[in-house]
Amino acid sequence: MHIDYLKSSLGTLATQIPGATGVFHQHNLNFCCGGHHSLAEAAAEKGLDPQQIIKQLQSLEQQPGSGRDWTQASESELIEHLLQRYHDRHREQLPELIRLARKVEQVHNDHPACPHGLADHLSDMLQELESHMLKEEQILFPMLARGQIAMAGGPISVMRFEHDQHGEALAQLQRLSNDACPPEGACRTWQALYLGLQELRQDLMDHIHLENNILFASSPRPSWS
Incomplete structure (x- = not known):
């Protein structure tokens, strides 16, 4: 190819x-x-x-077979993967990251590299993601599973727009955490927090990619994105 x-x-x-x-x-x-x-x-x-x-x-x-080709999966298979691999995982990740961030901000408040505002930002991300995922689970995914592609255009456009907002939230996450790079001598809690932030970023980007570029591929991007 x-x-x-x-x-x-x-x-x-x-x-x-x-x-x-x-x-x-x-x-x-x-x-x-x-x-x-x-x-x-x-x-x-x-x-x-x-x-x-x-x-x-x-x-x-030159090294084929290094992962599942989701372009060859059925919509139902991909949706099930999104729910189990990403929706469930985000609901596990964010509450723990918020807890770690609050502890770091409280204990290391005077440190010049302290990520002030990170816990609140993660809380906002959790609220926005939960709302977004519920709309997919309760409205869009069942619609796609029933083959109602023509009716799904509007909800897909909304989801894509919200994906762009999630991307902006990730960019702010990187700014608040110095690209998730802990300072020299950071405690274990701080290190665990930033390791978790890196995982969240990768997971959320992979999640959005599978939806935008594969599941929603037949729907044109909205004009505002």
Whole structure:
């Protein structure tokens, strides 16, 4: 399969090449909400060498079978995966991260690297994500499971818009936590918090990618995104 890597969108590459999302995570490239940007555009924005990224992607292509190809799954299979792997996981992750963040902010309040406001931001993320996931679980996913594609256009547009908002929340999360890099000598709670933030970011980006670029692929992106 010939791929024009530079002109291909991040979302397309993430869909076509199993393991590509790991490469994009490594370079902090947004392949979910920003998945419509080409590799050339995304690399230029980050000041990265696109040829280095292309070599990594080509290496993945030479090692087939490095993950489930969700483009070949049925809608019901993909929805079940989204519910079990991501919806359930986010509901486990965020309450614990909020607890850890509050402890770090209280104990290390005077530390110059203290992530002030992180716990409140995570609380807001939990509230927004819970609302978003309930809309998918109660309205959109049952609609797709019944094959009501024509009726799903409106809800899909809303979900995509909210995905973009989740992407902005992740960007704020990175700013508050210094890209989830704990300071030298950070206590174990602080280290555990930032490790959990890295996992949350990767999980949420993978979650949004599977919905935007595979499950919702037949629906055009709304004009505001």
